[in-house]
Amino acid sequence: AQSVTQPDIHITVSEGASLELRCNYSYGATPYLFWYVQSPGQGLQLLLKYFSGDTLVQGIKGFEAEFKRSQSSFNLRKPSVHWSDAAEYFCAVGGPGNTGKLIFGQGTTLQVKP
C-alpha cells in the first residue's frame, strides 16, 4: 500500500537549534517527494521537492531535505531554527506525471522555544 509516515506528531526545539523532521514513504513507483509547511489558518506553502538528480535538495527558508532510496526516507532539516518556523509540516509523495495526486503524511507540528 502507498503511504507516508511522519513518526513525530509534535516536536519542540529551542530557537537556534538544529531541526530534523522525519518522513518515510511506501510507494511502488519512482517517488516524487514534497515538503509543505502550513501556518495556523493558512494554506500550504511548498518548501522543497525532489523529482530526480541530486538527492540533497535545497528549499526555501533555509530548509533542505535528503532523499535516501535505501531507507525510503525524505527527512527535512534546518541547521538553525527561527521562531517563525513554528508551524505544521507535511511530507507528501506523488508519482510520475506530476498529476497532483499526492499522498500526505499526518503532519508534524513544530513548536519553537525562545
Place this chain on the structure above:
Amino acid sequence: NAGVTQTPKFQVLKTGQSMTLQCAQDMNHEYMSWYRQDPGMGLRLIHYSVGAGITDQGEVPNGYNVSRSTTEDFPLRLLSAAPSQTSVYFCASSIGQSGNTIYFGEGSWLTVV
C-alpha cells in the same frame, strides 16, 4: 498560492444542505484535485481530474461530486452535508510535467452543524 482561487473561504452549513465549493485556476493546468484536511490525518484526496471532461475518485470520495466542464474550473459539490464533512478543503492544480510545481488554493473552511 498564485493562480488557484477557492471560494468561499468560510461556510457554515446545516446537516442535509447542499453546496458547491468553487475552484478556478488561470494557469491552463490540465490536472486539478480536491483534498480535505482533518486534524491528525494530513490531507486526503477526494477527487481529481486529468483534463476537461475526465474525473476520477480519490481516497475519500463518498458524499462528494465533481465535474470538469472547462480546463479552468473544478467545483466540488456536497450533495447532502453531514457533520463528518466538517473540514478544510484544498484545491490543487498542476501542469503534469515532471519538476513543475503543484499549486494549492488557500483553503475553504467548512462547518456542518
